[in-house]
Amino acid sequence: MIAIQKKSEPEGLAQLRRKAIDEELSPKEAYALLKNPLKEQVRDRLVEEQGQICAYCMCRIPRQDADPVITPIILEHMVPRSPGDGRNIGQGLDYHNFVAVCHGNRGAHGSRTMSDLTCDGHKGNDEFRKVNPCRPETLTSITYTIDGKIDAADPDVRFDLIHTLNLNCPSSPLIAERKAALESLIDEMGQVSDDDLVVYCSGVLKDFQAETNPRTPYVGILIWYLQSMISAMNNSGSHSELRGAE
Numbered sequence: 001m002i003a004i005q006k007k008s009e010p011e012g013l014a015q016l017r018r019k020a021i022d023e024e025l026s027p028k029e030a031y032a033l034l035k036n037p038l039k040e041q042v043r044d045r046l047v048e049e050q051g052q053i054c055a056y057c058m059c060r061i062p063r064q065d066a067d068p069v070i071t072p073i074i075l076e077h078m079v080p081r082s083p084g085d086g087r088n089i090g091q092g093l094d095y096h097n098f099v100a101v102c103h104g105n106r107g108a109h110g111s112r113t114m115s116d117l118t119c120d121g122h123k124g125n126d127e128f129r130k131v132n133p134c135r136p137e138t139l140t141s142i143t144y145t146i147d148g149k150i151d152a153a154d155p156d157v158r159f160d161l162i163h164t165l166n167l168n169c170p171s172s173p174l175i176a177e178r179k180a181a182l183e184s185l186i187d188e189m190g191q192v193s194d195d196d197l198v199v200y201c202s203g204v205l206k207d208f209q210a211e212t213n214p215r216t217p218y219v220g221i222l223i224w225y226l227q228s229m230i231s232a233m234n235n236s237g238s239h240s241e242l243r244g245a246e
Contacts, residue, residue, distance in 0.1 A: 001056060001150075001161070002220045003136040007049045009095035012038045017093040027081040027092030034093060043075050046100035051215025055099035055133050056119040056165050057174050060217045065173075066103045076101045076120045078134075079127060099133060105172040115166070118174060122166035129164075130156035144221040148179030181218040182225055189229075198233050201226050 016038065020030035034042070047061060054061050055076070062072030076099050079091045091097045104121025106112060114122065131152075132138045141154035142161070150167050152158040161167050167174060185204075192200045205226040208219050216222065 001131065001133050001139055001142060002053075002058060002215075002223070003139055004050055004055060004099065004133045006096055006134055007045070010038065010041050010045055013042055013093060013095055017090070020093055021090075025092075027088050027090075030092035031077075031081050039075065042095070042098065043073060043100055046075070046098055047073065048213055050100055051211060051213045053215050053217055053219070054102040054119060056101050057167055058218045058220055059102050059174070059177065060214075061100060061102050063102055067107050070103045070106045072103055074101045074103065074120050078132060080125045082125065083127065084125065096134065105169065116169065116171045118166045118169045118172050122169070123164050126164055128160045130154065131160040142220065142224070144178065144182075144224050146179075146182065148175040148177070148182065148221070150178070150221075178218045178221045181216075182221050185222050185225065198230060201230050201233075205230065 013034070016033055017030070020033060025033075046055075050061075052061060053059065066072045077091055078097050078099060079089065081092045083091075101119045104117050104119040106117065106121050130138050138157065141152045141157050143151045143153065145151065150161050152161055166172075169175075188204075189197065189200065205223060208216060208223050208226070211219065
């Protein structure tokens with residue numbers, strides 16, 4: 001997961017939200033008003049501001065392996081539009097509560113269990129304890145492993161990532177794809193001399209952090225690895241030893 005900088009909402013959505021407020025509609029009733037072409041416009045705006053990656057798992061959206069019967073990009077409410085306690089904080093049509101996510105490893109009807117699902121498919125109507133891709137301060141404790149798993153030092157963030165979103169789902173391609181993205185970066189780093197490695201890593205890190213649209217799939221694990229390597233090299237001074245530990 002990586003921070004998302006929200007942009008201005010489509011004017012049509014703002015108008016629709018004002019209508020829902022005037023009519024005192026519930027979040028569920030308000031969201032039912034959102035139809036195409038405005039719904040597609042909102043989805044396209046989200047995909048653009050996210051750099052064409054899922055807000056939760058960071059895969060490229062739309063995925064090319066999605067079942068034809070499954071919606072390839074989901075319009076997701078971070079705070080459920082119908083929370084369990086029934087409160088209405090404008091989440092039904094609040095643009096800042098919307099993100100675009102992948103199909104969540106959904107398959108044809110009956111082909112998946114809950115344990116197979118990821119992202120919004122596994123989250124369902126649950127609420128996050130802490131993590132929020134639109135609030136960078138909630139993402140600072142996220143870490144990864146060399147074999148492609150996601151983790152976090154903060155226990156609430158860890159719960160959100162692993163239990164709520166199921167981002168280490170063993171039956172999904174997420175772990176393998178994160179690992180492959182990282183291995184590709186490590187292979188590129190292997191072509192750089194020890195003397196130039198810190199400068200190289202710093203430059204690549206800066207490029208990844210500056211990406212807007214498109215962003216590199218699974219860029220979060222790449223940024224984590226580069227930051228870890230730069231810190232280790234600056235503290236160690238023995239680059240060859242670090243390469244041997246990769």
